[in-house]
Amino acid sequence: MERLYPRFIVIHHTAGFDVSALTIDGYHAKQGFGIKISSPKPLVDEYIRRGFRQVTGGVIVSIGYHYLIRADGTVEKGRPDFIQGAHCTADQMNFRSIGVALTGNFDSKDNPRGQKGHMKPTPAQMTSLKELIFYLMEIYQIPKEHVLGHKNVKHAATRCPGDRFELNI
Numbered sequence: 001m002e003r004l005y006p007r008f009i010v011i012h013h014t015a016g017f018d019v020s021a022l023t024i025d026g027y028h029a030k031q032g033f034g035i036k037i038s039s040p041k042p043l044v045d046e047y048i049r050r051g052f053r054q055v056t057g058g059v060i061v062s063i064g065y066h067y068l069i070r071a072d073g074t075v076e077k078g079r080p081d082f083i084q085g086a087h088c089t090a091d092q093m094n095f096r097s098i099g100v101a102l103t104g105n106f107d108s109k110d111n112p113r114g115q116k117g118h119m120k121p122t123p124a125q126m127t128s129l130k131e132l133i134f135y136l137m138e139i140y141q142i143p144k145e146h147v148l149g150h151k152n153v154k155h156a157a158t159r160c161p162g163d164r165f166e167l168n169i
């Protein structure tokens with residue numbers, strides 16, 4: 001397990017419905033994204049209390065993102081900030097960025113009529129996203145040029161977080 005020193009923030013949409021971090025953890029477990037966290041104990045206990053999978057000496061956290069922002073603006077913690085992500089292989093971003101995902105599918109090609117989740121970020125999501133980004137920029141001293149949509153990462157072959165997502169900071 002590699003310790004993450006975040007130099008970037010990468011923003012995603014989940015490309016799906018408004019579901020909890022724990023639900024997405026289940027999806028990502030099937031993709032083999034799980035990582036065992038053994039310490040610190042209060043953190044391990046918190047994940048167990050939230051329903052993540054307890055194993056001998058720790059807990060398995062599979063959700064690939066570090067943060068998930070729900071449609072109502074609630075920010076749910078994904079994997080701990082100090083753990084490598086599983087959200088963007090391009091340009092080694094799993095090892096040097098914090099991954100933030102908004103629930104919904106903001107791509108007009110993939111989700112033209114909302115059949116795959118809400119079609120654009122809710123105002124509450126954008127408010128929470130900006131607050132979170134400013135907080136992360138501050139504590140990790142990340143410049144705003146290093147705050148990227150997934151599709152803007154070098155060599156990333158994706159439309160994520162969709163053409164209906166727009167961020168001005």
Ligand SMILES: [Zn+2]
Pocket residue numbers: 011012013087150158160161
């Ligand atoms: Zn993405």
